[in-house]
Amino acid sequence: MNKIILFLPFFLVCSLGGCEEDHLDSGTLSLIYPDGPESLIIGETYNIVWSAPDGSALRIDLYQNSKFVTNIVEGISNIGTFSWLIPDIIPTGTSYRIKISDLNDPTLQVMGKNAFQLLEPGKKSTFYDSRDGRTYSTVQLGEQTWIAENFRYDPGGGTFCYLNDPSF
Numbered sequence: 001m002n003k004i005i006l007f008l009p010f011f012l013v014c015s016l017g018g019c020e021e022d023h024l025d026s027g028t029l030s031l032i033y034p035d036g037p038e039s040l041i042i043g044e045t046y047n048i049v050w051s052a053p054d055g056s057a058l059r060i061d062l063y064q065n066s067k068f069v070t071n072i073v074e075g076i077s078n079i080g081t082f083s084w085l086i087p088d089i090i091p092t093g094t095s096y097r098i099k100i101s102d103l104n105d106p107t108l109q110v111m112g113k114n115a116f117q118l119l120e121p122g123k124k125s126t127f128y129d130s131r132d133g134r135t136y137s138t139v140q141l142g143e144q145t146w147i148a149e150n151f152r153y154d155p156g157g158g159t160f161c162y163l164n165d166p167s168f
Contacts, residue, residue: 028052028108029050029051029108030050030051030110031048031049032049032050032051034048034116035113035114036114036115036116037116038116038117039117039118039141040086040116040118040119041118041119041120041121042086042120043086044086045085046083047081047082047084048081048084050110052078052100053078053102053105054078055078055104056102056103057075057076057102058075058102058103059071059075059076060072060073060074060076060084060099061099061100062099063098063111064093064095064096064097069096072098074103086118090118092117092118092119093118094117095115096116096117098111099111099112122139122141124137124139124140125137126138127147129151132154134152136149136151
C-alpha cells in the first residue's frame with residue numbers, strides 16, 4: 001500500500017461527510033486552529049478556525065509569549081474561519097498564540113492553549129528526477145529540503161512500496 005505525505009499550507013476542519021456541529025457548545029468560544037504545535041510560514045495564507053456563539057463579532061490578535069504582537073482582524077462576523085496572510089513584518093520565532101475575543105461579550109475570550117512557531121519563507125528550488133526526466137518543486141525550511149509536490153515517477157509493474165514492504 002502506498003502512503004503519500006503532503007506538506008500543505010492550509011488546514012481542513014470538516015471531513016468530506018460534513019462538519020459535526022453537535023460537538024460544539026454554542027455558549028462558548030474556542031480556538032480550533034492554529035493551536036500548536038504547528039509551524040507556519042511567514043508570507044503564506046492559513047485559515048484561523050474557531051467556534052463561537054451565533055451573532056458574535058470577533059477580534060483576533062496575535063501574541064508571542066504573553067506579549068501582544070498585532071491585531072489580525074477586528075469586527076469579523078462569526079463565520080468560523082478567517083483566511084490570514086501572515087505579513088512579512090512579523091518576526092520568526094516560537095511561542096506564538098492566537099487570542100479571539102467577542103466584541104459583544106467581553107467575558108468571552110480564548111487564548112490558544114498551545115504555542116506555534118513562525119518560520120521564514122522557504123528557499124524555493126527544484127529537483128530533477130533522472131528516472132522520469134521531470135523537474136519537481138522543492139522548498140527549504142530550516143535545514144530540511146521538502147518536495148513541494150507529489151512524485152509522478154512510475155517504476156513500472158504497478159505500485160512500489162518502500163523496501164518492498166506493504167506496511168510502508
